[in-house]
Amino acid sequence: MQASGTSSDGQWAPIPMYHDSVFRWVFGTEQHAHVLRRFLKAAMPDLPAEEWTTLALPNTHLLTARQKEIVFDVLAVTSSGRRINVEIQTRGGMDVRRRFTFTNSTLAADQLNPGDPYTDLSPVVTLVISTFVLLPEDRDYRHTFWDYDPEHHIRFTSLRELRTLELPKLADDDGTDLWDWLRLIGAQTEEEIDMAVQSNPDLREAADLVKEFSADEARRYAARAHQKSLSDQASRELSARQEGRQEGRQEGRQEAIWTVAQSMPVEQVARLFGITPDEVTAIVQAA
16 A cells, blocks of 8 residues: 555655645746646647747746735746736635736736726636636536626726636546646646646646656755645634624614613613623723
């Protein structure tokens, strides 16, 4: 039996490509830009071939006008100037859709300097790959969203576009290169990686990069430490939100007690809320 955490040859098992450190290593470096190009062509087959003649990878750090820093996982600029933000998302939450809407809009607005004409704007795409179900409203694993009037079937502009790819929704092979890529991105074992390559040899270089990353002890240690840091941060944020909700409920209860006490005797308010008259008096006086 294969030992936990090791590959078939006794080495460490590959770190899944959906870990952001591996994802950036495979797709987000200049020396691997050709690998990213192959993936994007599969993810967006509707774009013309000349879109991929060149592919630049600019700085992934962006500072908004209000000094809010945004860090993209992978940012690419195509031959026509189209900006594509490729994000791997492993954590859900109520705000995740809003966040990607914000970053998509910011990516569009960041193109212009004061005095630049709006005709200089190039289209922007946010491509989200999620390891969880992002859109429970539908069972398809891929969606594309535009500024669109569904009643009259009119697209307002082609400047902003948001595409989603949900790994948990992958079912039977649909025969597309994109399906093969997502299978590789979601692979958690060496066997699953090799199976993806057997189905589509074009994925071999990306698969080899995943293994190369995992074989490097320093990279492997840093990736796992980073992942633990993200998990710890998520736990702290959840705890803070829970404490905030508790404080909010307490403040709301005190406000209700104060409001009722303006038109009702203290003793009745105390019986209504299950507290003592002294507690009612203290809340009223503190307001």
